[in-house]
Amino acid sequence: MADRRPADVRIRPATGADLPAIAAIYNHAIRHTAATWDLEEETVESRRVWWEAHCRAGLPVLVAERPGLGVVGWGSLSPFNPKPGWRFTVENSLYVAPDQRGQGIGRRLLEALIAEARALGMHSVIAAIDGGNEVSLRLHRRLGFVEAGRLREAGWKFDQWHDAVYLQLLL
Ligand SMILES: CC(C)(COP(=O)(O)OP(=O)(O)OC[C@H]1O[C@@H](n2cnc3c(N)ncnc32)[C@H](O)[C@@H]1OP(=O)(O)O)[C@@H](O)C(=O)NCCC(=O)NCCS
Known part of the structure; x- marks a missing residue:
């Protein structure tokens, strides 16, 4: 298949x-x-608290950047559960700016997050x-994720x- 990824x-x-930029894409x-089932928009300051917590925990927040456009997407690894027995399991997040989707940027970000998880010695994402x-x-399925469960009607958004x-x- 042709590689759609912007070089x-x-x-x-x-x-x-x-x-x-991270807050704008997420909002x-x-x-x-x-x-996302967040309902209230984030401020730059609330994103700063989130980013600093990741820095302290040694967990990555990555951005995708394009010349002339700046940050066009971001992804992160976060603790899945704060209890210490869960420390080798992380949850990933991934957001691409609306006018940049469908060009392979999400895939690049997810591949990078998986590489980071491996480098951190994680066992599961x-x-x-x-x-x-x-x-x-x-x-996610394309990159090897498999379904582990479905919580039916667990979220309420947009009525x-x-x-x-x-x-x-x-991993
Ligand atoms: C989900 C998201 C991160 C994917 O990033 P992206 O850059 O658009 O995705 P990519 O271009 O890397 O494409 C990934 C796969 O999705 C497919 N895809 C992308 N856009 C598509 C579309 N509009 N319709 C159908 N398939 C699409 C691609 O074909 C590709 O599949 P393939 O490798 O089998 O060809 C991005 O669309 C996004 O930010 N969406 C809104 C927020 C969101 O859903 N975040 C994830 C929360 S779990």
Whole structure:
């Protein structure tokens, strides 16, 4: 299959200067999609608290950057559960700016997050995906994630119930 990936995408760790772009991309998804079940938009300051917690925990927040466009997507690994027995399991998040989707950027970010998880000695990565998010389900399956469970009608957003599908990648 032809490689659709834009050659000029650079994946790198986020810095504090990226937080406005990260918040803007996430807030668009909060407003317009059920990809996240957050309902209130984030501020740059609330994203700073989140980013600093990742830095302290040694967990990655990555951005995808394109020349002339700046940050066009971001992804992160977060603790799946704060109890210490869960420390080798992380949850991934992945968001691409709306006008940049469908070009392979999400895939590049997810590949980078998987590489980071391996480098950190993690054993498993979990994605909690809205049951209607076919693009994300497909992307994660393409990279080896398998369905581990479905919570039916666990979320309420945009006046309807949503299933949560848990996909897992064992490293
Ligand atoms: C999900 C998301 C991160 C994927 O990133 P992306 O850059 O758009 O995805 P890619 O271009 O890397 O494509 C990944 C796969 O999805 C497919 N895909 C992408 N856009 C698609 C679309 N609009 N319709 C159908 N399939 C699509 C691609 O064909 C590709 O599959 P393939 O490798 O089998 O060809 C991005 O669409 C997004 O930010 N969506 C809103 C937020 C979200 O859903 N985040 C995930 C929360 S779990």
